[in-house]
Amino acid sequence: MITAPTTLSFGFWTAQAPLGLLLLGFTVLIAAMFLFLLVIQQATVLVETRRAAKELTAQRALADQAEASRFTALGERLDQELRRLEAQAATRQDTLVQRLDGLEQSLRTHVDQASNSLAAFIGELDDRVDESRREGLCSAARLRSQSPSAGRCSN
Secondary structure: OOOOEEEEEOOOOEEEEEHHHHHHHHHHHHHHHHHHHHHHHHHHHHHHHHHHHHHHHHHHHHHHHHHHHHHHHHHHHHHHHHHHHHHHHHHHHHHHHHHHHHHHHHHHHHHHHHHHHHHHHHHHHHHHHHHHHHHHHHHHHHHHHOOHHHHOOOO
């Protein structure tokens, strides 16, 4: 039945051919065309995927470079800030040392003055005690002797 000849009309001419084989041939031709289109579409998708992967790789490399430059900039900024803080700390330490030196000098001056004042006061008290003692001895000697010449005590 597939090979039975039939009359076929193509509009301008007529031909005799086996209808089953003709239909089978058209089916194979259409299947081959679909298969060809499928292969072309898959190839196009594959090429497009590779192009997108290359672009993605390039974008990733750019992002990595940008991130690396940001880290470098951040590191430089932190180094600058650290140097600034170290300089500021050194300046403050120098100022503090100068103030402490000034306070120490002032304290030494006040201690020396207080020491001198105390030494003078003790010396004055010592002189008064010596004078009181001499006057006490002179009074005691006068009382014992009751003589007019004993009224004079030598200093």
